[in-house]
């Protein structure tokens with residue numbers, strides 16, 4: 001999830017409207033999760049045909065936060081099952097957000113007051129989610145499990161290598177099943193108890209971002225007031241995550257926490273969504289050194305399709321960031337990290353990935369390179385890292 005400095009004010013306005021209309025989440029969802037270009041998205045037949053042959057993996061989408069039903073096509077937002085199917089997506093990583101500062105800015109956030117407690121109240125989340133970030137994470141995981149159970153086999157949770165291989169085999173065999181992986185945005189969701197990582201693992205989480213929009217008791221955030229490194233508890237968390245083969249996501253990490261995790265890394269780490277300072281110089285985006293460090297672990301840099309990641313509103317801006325990473329460390333570390341439904345406007349919704357293929361071709365990427373970016377790289381890392 002990424003928001004502009006003005007978002008706190010917009011959310012305040014939305015909450016005022018919501019107080020009158022009821023359903024604050026639905027209002028904020030419509031207000032923030034827009035697209036710059038409305039579907040349908042047209043590309044040449046040959047480009048479409050090239051796209052349809054790919055296994056497409058998106059490392060970050062936040063639909064579980066919202067009131068929409070994943071199984072039904074919505075007239076707004078970016079991701080739902082019908083659009084994932086239409087968009088030929090093989091695997092969607094679902095980000096889970098548990099706490100968002102009311103006055104969010106790119107820099108210097110305090111953790112409270114917290115917008116998600118208002119959302120939990122307004123959108124009728126279970127009572128235990130009002131005070132517990134752990135319960136908010138488990139609630140969203142439950143929501144995904146419920147939709148998977150009701151999807152008639154169209155969606156499947158991926159928690160280990162065997163399930164990943166089964167998904168790939170099914171897709172290669174022509175079955176349009178879509179895989180889902182759960183990603184936690186911020187270790188504040190442990191509610192201060194390291195042992196809660198076991199409950200999150202059991203609920204299906206396999207990717208963990210250590211910090212999100214503010215410093216927490218495990219790790220500092222790029223947006224925090226202190227931007228500190230790993231705390232002793234945070235170091236222990238990193239060790240446990242690696243023991244459990246949960247993948248570490250360094251999107252939103254403070255520079256110090258980033259470096260300390262890299263120094264401890266025993267396998268590939270990722271930045272699931274965002275951009276690079278080489279094309280969009282903000283304190284949230286990765287420096288060239290950070291891109292090299294991620295590549296050094298064999299990991300992935302997921303590039304977004306939103307303005308705060310790429311400093312632009314077009315698909316060419318996303319390709320510019322991908323080209324920068326490819327030139328710096330090789331194409332095998334470039335991945336999709338849309339941040340769909342992450343309280344951001346995006347260039348397109350999940351049916352628009354063929355537009356990216358068109359732009360990658362125009363930039364001179366080969367078919368093999370495009371296959372790697374769309375999903376090949378992500379599948380390589382998941383195969384290596386998952387339990």
Ligand SMILES: [Zn+2]
Nearest residue numbers: 001002185342
């Ligand atoms: Zn995020």
